[in-house]
Amino acid sequence: MAWWNHTVITELMFLAFPSRPELQALFFLGITIIYAAIVTGNLLILAAIQGDSRLHTPMYFFLGALSVVELSYTAAVVPQMLASSLQTRKTISFGACGAQMFFFIGLGGADCFLLAVMAYDRYVAIRHPLHYTLIMTWQLSLCLVVASLLVGFLLALDLVVLIFSLPFCGAHGIQHFFCDVPPLLWLVCAKTETHEIAVFLAGTAAILVPFVLICASYIFIAGAVLQIRSTRGRRRAFSTCSSHLVVVVLQYGCCGFVYLRPSSSFSPEQDQLLSLVYTLGTPILNPIIYTLRNGEVKGALRKALWKPVSLGVSESH
Template sequence: MTWGNHSLLMEFVFLAYPSHPELRASSFLGVSLVYTLIISGNVLIVVAIQTETRLHTPMYYFLGSLSGVEICYTAVVVPHILINILKSQKAITLLGCATQMIFFIGLGSADCFLLVIMAYDRYVAICHPLWYPIIMTLTLCVHLVVASVVIGLFLSLQLTVFIFSLPFCQTRGIEHFFCDVPPVMRLVCANSHIHEQSVLVAATLAIAVPFLLITASYTFIIAAVLKIHSAAGRQRAFSTCSSHLTVVLLQYGCCAFMYLRPSSSYSPKQDQFISLVYTLGTPLFNPLIYTLRNSEMKGAIRRVLTRNCFS
């Protein structure tokens, strides 16, 4: 069986993992701890939003959806990273690499699209409060979440098929922890400029366009908030957006650095560090940001933990 000119059984080898036994042990423990915190924090958010009636609003529905996507997003690569840390031969087949890239990029794109939806939700709530219950219906919320995942996976599928239809060089070593676009593109033996432009177009659709939409939403939000005469009202409006804006800057900053830049600035060590930030750091910080800055979420999570402890 072949995919283009490649055998589906062809293997790539990851070269970024530590070889020293002590470093492997500490890396495994560190990644395991962070992954446990990621899953625990995001699951707590999902459970709290599902069980607390007062949180059955569009804003918290989108927050729960974001946590659900991030659980799946990290599950695509982190367990594989943990296995590779312990293995002596850190290889992956072409088909496995392509599958990992499809879901990693697809769910990461869905993450970005969900942040756009959350910005739109805040825009409607603050700029058109009387129309909010009519516009943000449950049906619309479900459709928006499903659309973000479907579009993300569709764009990812197109990009992955394009990359893996290109001829690869004899070198099979990937200077990374998993199959991400920049390190895999380094193995392509073809007219790199044309293919880099194609990847840049896909990255622009998934990163730059959503960020511009978020910027537009917050421009209207800030203009509306500044018209509020009450200082307490302005503070309450800004506090509902500050957590989301913090997550947006963290998420889009890392993604833009990785995917919206020329290949001449590629640095394996630097990229490996940044990839760990948006693979482990962002899904870890998101629950902390949303819970520490939101009294309703803190109270709901406290009640969930209390019920579980007593039961």
């Protein structure tokens, strides 16, 4: 019977959206503004990095890769979320739900590993400044980005295959805005203890392992910073890391709370709010944090934005 219930499912319904039309309109407007800011901010960072040769270094290569990944994983969720908010029946096909989960988890996992890579890059830059270019070669930088993507998508593939091979029965409504692991496990009509352990192990690999690597990197960074004699040198070394630390705390704090806890403590309302924080909050804060606390990026942005204006003025004359 479980097998039959599993095979007849063709769509799932999202239940987290506001039911009142005026609240739906506010939700749509708010998410649209935030998504537009995410796209604009991250595209500006990419334009600044591309347009200023001084930023053609591994540090900014990783920052650009982070922007691309965050643009991609918000694109895997937000457009569908906006479309659902305007629909009377807020449904998604079973196959589309699996595809959305695969890209969201894969790119989200890659995002976590990229933050660990960026911490290692800062460690090398501060601990071994004279050998930085010899250690952080372009070949190694590209390999680290590709490895982050591969590990993220391999973990996502395992999770999606695992969850969507389970029998779903009963109500097919998801207490969420998009397809994610915890709310889908609640729809399974079989014992899920083993699968919850697998989800926890995958979450550990994607969240806890990179976080431990980041902590180790910053322990060594702190030791190196304390050895710098000049106050100005210590301040500059810290400023290159503080932006990254803010993003790390936000990203890993929210993701760890959602994925590294037993399903018995699953709270739909709480998880819905947290999911919006790490889906929309980190991608919109990244451009703001890295721009406000990085003079080189601010200079490159001014240069990139001023060039079209100056060209237009000169052509008018």
